[in-house]
Amino acid sequence: RYLDAGTSGGIWGLERGYCLMIGGDQSSAQRLDPIFAALAPGPGDIPKTPGREGMKSTAELGYLYCGLSGAGHFVKMIHNGIEYGLMQAYAEGFDILRGANSDNLPAGLSYDLNVADIAELWRRGSVVSSWLLDLTATALASDRQLDGYSGFVEDSGEGRWTIQAALEEGVSAEVLSVALYTRFRSRQEHTFAEKILSAMRKGFGGHVERPPAVKMKQGL
Amino acid sequence: RYLDAGTSGGIWGLERGYCLMIGGDQSSAQRLDPIFAALAPGPGDIPKTPGREGMKSTAELGYLYCGLSGAGHFVKMIHNGIEYGLMQAYAEGFDILRGANSDNLPAGLSYDLNVADIAELWRRGSVVSSWLLDLTATALASDRQLDGYSGFVEDSGEGRWTIQAALEEGVSAEVLSVALYTRFRSRQEHTFAEKILSAMRKGFGGHVERPPAVKMKQGL
Amino acid sequence: RYLDAGTSGGIWGLERGYCLMIGGDQSSAQRLDPIFAALAPGPGDIPKTPGREGMKSTAELGYLYCGLSGAGHFVKMIHNGIEYGLMQAYAEGFDILRGANSDNLPAGLSYDLNVADIAELWRRGSVVSSWLLDLTATALASDRQLDGYSGFVEDSGEGRWTIQAALEEGVSAEVLSVALYTRFRSRQEHTFAEKILSAMRKGFGGHVERPPAVKMKQGL
């Protein structure tokens, strides 16, 4: 007999806590409950959610029996799908902040923004505060242009499975899908799709594509 | 002389802290610095970002001079654009979790998940932990099916301005755009676009569209 | 031994022609070639593609052996995935044309456009001319507001399989995915995702969502 148990918390789990998502035969999960309770980080100093005062659930201890076989991995998978979407939302936002620095913009639409300070500022009570933002602020603190990163972004499969689940259920997953696709795109120099576009443009308009010359302010 | 100062923190700012994004003439902002310092929530007990030890910036106090006139509102605007994307990522993920409960799924792909407990669980050290997740867990704790919400979702304009900035800069904003469009869509019974699709389908395939009959498990 | 043979042309195949996409064992397909040649519509009066003068292929006769078992259905499936994307592109464009008619727009951004005439006009040599546009022009000619259509849009499965293929291959399919999701969305009154958004907005901002009141010009 097997149980499936996904976990989230990354390499910081020991310090920050982590959570366990468990699936399988309920009696087996029940029998192993002492092990999960021992492994789980416990309530820590995370504020109690209003409305859960009377509820009995191990969720607040950091582990949860989610359902029959596969349910634990399913929940972990959706967690990662959400993660991709969250990451892409921050990524686009910071790209637009940085883009405001372009010399190609009309006067009056161009700013000289310090993205590292802005990431730090948003950690203070803003609606977008999160652990992913904390990590972004840390990365920008030491490398404001992120020159140390290639921008080649892997996906470890859970994002794809999330979309497959959405397709099977008939649930719209626009954000989670396009977040995944930007990763696919990041790993190629040019796609065949883009060459098809170039070919069509040459076909109907005689357009011949040329590479760009974008100048960014030194200050960035 | 005017300064622009966006703020984020919502109706919880007094309790959770908030942050101020300031734009305008630098000397004017400098002169008002004591006021901003007095208004801002200060460092609180938010952990110091590694790598910022030697840096001098008011960002850690909860306010920041972002640049010339408009820069404060610009940064606040992008903040809201990101917010839309983050919210939509969670929303889609929870919709897929809930969708796993459908009786229309093939056996073996259907689970009976407790979305309220899962939201609570993910507050424990997971990669998707955030204030928006805390709020989601609170809402689900008292109304697991969210029957008290219409699903009619306003947008207050900043999401649109974020996309306009992306267009001007030539920066891709897939997630932020589709997050905004789901709000547009949520406010209509049916779009003209959908009727165009129906009309085409009837045209080429003789398809006549019928309303659906989806059954969900009682347990949800 | 089986062959798979997808076809496209809809209910107009007898009149407009259609095409056959064949997969399976090559020798079997070869043996049945006379049948496919007899069924296929032949070259008709479709202009010869420049550059194919010397090529030998049955493609110009309206049938094609695409590859091993499943290849015919695979190609037909991608055809339908593309179809969804094309349809959604027209649908959004006509929705924006119609939207220009809204009284909510600032003066100078509002037009009083005749979408039926515009669809007809674009059939004349424009870059967007296609059979799907012809069908749209036909539908709009007799029902300019498309009141006879519910806007509830089915999908017959091929769009989903197309996305699954893209996921397996690691190929970006933004347009084909969101085109499919708008169909999913069209079949629901409100999604759980939208209720999550409403719940979050109430949580951080005290926003209570209200239904809209959009007025359109009578003329539309």
Place this chain on the structure above:
Amino acid sequence: RYLDAGTSGGIWGLERGYCLMIGGDQSSAQRLDPIFAALAPGPGDIPKTPGREGMKSTAELGYLYCGLSGAGHFVKMIHNGIEYGLMQAYAEGFDILRGANSDNLPAGLSYDLNVADIAELWRRGSVVSSWLLDLTATALASDRQLDGYSGFVEDSGEGRWTIQAALEEGVSAEVLSVALYTRFRSRQEHTFAEKILSAMRKGFGGHVERPPAVKMKQGL
């Protein structure tokens, strides 16, 4: 007094016909009607749209007075927005067809498809037949891998204006937006957004991104 007159038909207008979209003062447009009638390609041999038998409109002659000043350019702009969406739908579909050729796929999911023949086949009565498909078939006929194209794709501004119109109207434009964004993306080696993703992934998971090694079958 000025009129605005957009046109579509590309460099093939003389041969294939083209259409004129006119805006401005109605009496001025009326006065110039003989000029537009002389310039326009006329009905040609394009089949009459069913349902338009009794209608009086210059649309069937290839020109149309669309409305007050700006209406002609507005309609032309939306035309181009649609064009971007159509092109991207084909581009993604052909990319998925080509991707089926990857050696990285599990056995049984890999085909050896001839994309040039498939493009030609679909010109025969299929639902996706269009002029853009004709152009794609022409390009693939002489360069099946499109090695002669960089995949660097310009946008000439109308796609951006289309999205701005959608934003002002509150109309969803998912497909038209992401179609535009793939062009933005095609013109960069790596985006700052992608580097943000890499930085976050290193932050929470210790992931260090590496470039890929994808092998394609020689046959493609």
